[in-house]
Amino acid sequence: MKKIYDLAIIGAGPGGIATSVEAILLGLKEVIVFEKSNNHSDTIRKYFKDNKRVDKDWKGIKVELKGNIHFTDGTKESTLDLFDTLVANKDIEACFNEEVYGITKQNNLFEIKTIKENEYYAKNIVISIGTMGKPNKPSYKLPVNLKDKINFNISECKNNEEILVVGGGDSAVEFAYYIAKQNRVTLAYRKESFSRVNPINLHQLFDFVEKDLINLQLNLDIQKVEEKNNKLEVYFSNNQIKQFDRIIYALGGSNPTDLLQRCGILLDSENKPLIDKNLRNHQEGVYLAGDIAGNVGGSIALALNHGYIISSHIQKHKPAK
Numbered sequence: 001m002k003k004i005y006d007l008a009i010i011g012a013g014p015g016g017i018a019t020s021v022e023a024i025l026l027g028l029k030e031v032i033v034f035e036k037s038n039n040h041s042d043t044i045r046k047y048f049k050d051n052k053r054v055d056k057d058w059k060g061i062k063v064e065l066k067g068n069i070h071f072t073d074g075t076k077e078s079t080l081d082l083f084d085t086l087v088a089n090k091d092i093e094a095c096f097n098e099e100v101y102g103i104t105k106q107n108n109l110f111e112i113k114t115i116k117e118n119e120y121y122a123k124n125i126v127i128s129i130g131t132m133g134k135p136n137k138p139s140y141k142l143p144v145n146l147k148d149k150i151n152f153n154i155s156e157c158k159n160n161e162e163i164l165v166v167g168g169g170d171s172a173v174e175f176a177y178y179i180a181k182q183n184r185v186t187l188a189y190r191k192e193s194f195s196r197v198n199p200i201n202l203h204q205l206f207d208f209v210e211k212d213l214i215n216l217q218l219n220l221d222i223q224k225v226e227e228k229n230n231k232l233e234v235y236f237s238n239n240q241i242k243q244f245d246r247i248i249y250a251l252g253g254s255n256p257t258d259l260l261q262r263c264g265i266l267l268d269s270e271n272k273p274l275i276d277k278n279l280r281n282h283q284e285g286v287y288l289a290g291d292i293a294g295n296v297g298g299s300i301a302l303a304l305n306h307g308y309i310i311s312s313h314i315q316k317h318k319p320a321k
């Protein structure tokens, strides 16, 4: 006999965890969460530097929490502690190292297939895979044999390196100032000013620029990157050529479109999932939560609210026994 879950959630980040917690609190019985890495919250673990400040109103977007999860300003560690406690809930079946490959619908049931070729069945699906699985890359070619020195987060950074951070959002600014004390850091952004960065990050950035800890280069694009003597030689739009030990691109993330398509998700012309006010895609029983559902970039608090909205909708529309 195959087990049928009330709800299967793909991705154990804030959106997936919140959906599972709220669903259990609202009375759903069989809830399973699939996570491709060996622990929950992989984006936070990978992309947040130790002791990073975590803002509830990330990027200045004020969010009123709707659900039952008490999330406040804190640090990477306090945020992971909160999610550790939530995931420890015995009623939630968390399946780590289980990457979902796609879903199909058969006779009102969803069949979930994983990379390891396991199959699971559920009445409702929530896709909360974030957007960081596929970081945006620059349009120019990058030297393949130096790919270890071309990163999309700061986890590989050593000390005393000449590092170029590329980007103009909060992630780029945070990456730059987290590594600036141990390295020589240049932050290059192609526009002449920052428009999307929160005031605290901007303040910290300009403080570091004044103290000569960060070399800020605005209005500067990159034309090409080549290898020279095992370094990355960068050709800038102002005709400058400079060598770096490492480049970190913080250009945001794009939707993992292939997976969404293998899940039968309807996408708009920009490959963003189409959702209604309950975060439901066109198929009955299929929802999107967290960053993958957002049009204006996401945040932990927004992902938590998605979990509550979706679980409430599923509970309300559960067929009577």
Ligand SMILES: Cc1cc2nc3c(=O)[nH]c(=O)nc-3n(C[C@H](O)[C@H](O)[C@H](O)COP(=O)(O)OP(=O)(O)OC[C@H]3O[C@@H](n4cnc5c(N)ncnc54)[C@H](O)[C@@H]3O)c2cc1C
Binding pocket: 010, 011, 012, 013, 014, 015, 016, 034, 035, 036, 037, 040, 041, 042, 043, 044, 047, 048, 053, 054, 055, 056, 057, 058, 098, 099, 100, 101, 128, 129, 130, 131, 132, 133, 170, 171, 174, 259, 289, 290, 291, 292, 298, 299, 300, 301, 303
């Ligand atoms: C550098 C940086 C700093 C940030 N700082 C803040 C901040 O201070 N405050 C704030 O509110 N937000 C911040 N954010 C944004 C915040 O991290 C995201 O909004 C939040 O993590 C989104 O949660 P999510 O559940 O949608 O996706 P994610 O956190 O990306 O989680 C998705 C999960 O799905 C898993 N997954 C992906 N594909 C599969 C698959 N096929 N099968 C199974 N599992 C899969 C991933 O491994 C991951 O664990 C920051 C982001 C970055 C990059």
